[in-house]
Amino acid sequence: MSVIKQLLHYLNLESEVEDFDKIHQTIEKDIIFKGTNLWILIFAIIVASVGLNMNSTAVIIGAMLISPLMGPINGIGYSVATYNFPLFRTALKNFGFAVAAGLTASTGYFALSPVSTAHSELLARTSPTIYDVLIALFGGLSGIVAISSKQKGNVIPGVAIATALMPPLCTAGYGLATAQFQFFFGAFYLFTINTVFIAIAAMVVSQLLKFPIITLAGEAHKKKVNQWISVVIVITILPSIYFGYGLVQKERFNENVARFTKNVSVFEGSYLLRYESNPGTREIMMVYGGNTLTEDHKLMLEEKARDFSLGNATLNIRQGFSLNESSNSEVDNLKLEISRLNMQLAESERKADSLEKKPLVGEALLAELNAIFPDVVSCSYAETYLYTMPAREQKRVGQVVLTFKNDNPEQEDRQRIITWLKRRLNTEAVKVLFETE
Incomplete structure (x- = not known):
């Protein structure tokens, strides 16, 4: 029980609530669009329109920051909560003026702008969902709590x-x-979603913080106001739930398509060159290159699509290029090119493998020589070029440097070592240097 009390103590806002008269003055001042607020509104409209037209996220964020549109919306929610109907009418009138001004200015700008392409920043504002309701509601709650608090913050x-x-x-x-x-x-x-749920948030917080009622209203009047609020909420939220469900279905469809296409990227000797999916029509366009896909192959792909929950999707399978149907010369050219690339790849792999193993040759030689000649304490191996005069001919040789603990071996033992190294390295081109510690 003490934990609950402590939690309620931390969540309590009453100790930080600003003086009600100051809150009222702040909200009332932000409602009116004249002088400073009006000019800021005009500038914000132009900045936002240019940002959307140029697809500039930074400019759009700047327009959001300088926009004074939240003032009358908070005023609408606050006035409903306190039954201050004169203030409600003023807030609604100023909000309507701001909306009309915004639509007029932005319509005029886009009508005159030579750039009319719908970029991503424009498209992102045309498909609202239930998630936008949550953003508006909790964003509005944050806003009205900040306005009501002595600690305004940012x-x-x-x-x-x-x-x-x-x-x-x-x-x-x-x-x-x-x-x-x-x-x-x-x-x-x-x-509309943003407007309604920011206003709802302002109304809820105003009631929870027990802002003083400005106008006495009877129970019947209060009931009527609450009914209207409920109707507005339902009318606003229902389409967003539908669109939100559609968004989830589209995301799920795209995820299934990605898994399916990864699984069939190579199919019956044909390679998936590219694909496009349309969640709206549930159509998947797939372009394959390689062996020609027959009707039976296409049926097999449709059957496999069912394993990825794409049974009701339409597969539009196209042949980018076909080895089977190409002319003999085209096939031969492709085969030669493939053979050439395979040889290049094999040579590159051989060189890489050889370079990777080179440092280990000296280690292997030391281990084997030390078993025969215990006085050998170190061995190095490298491949280099030997140049001879006068023609400056070059010959690739393997160079071995052997270090002995005591004296160098006798001439007979040296010859045995050289003969062994030539056989071990499978080459006659070996230069051996003998050293002592």
């Missing part, structure tokens, strides 16, 4: 980046300017 800029209000609004303007209404609806839906 939470608000982080919330502005995470919830990203300005980019989807400008993306909606791009959809209007280019008459691509799927962009408009997708982006505006993401903007």
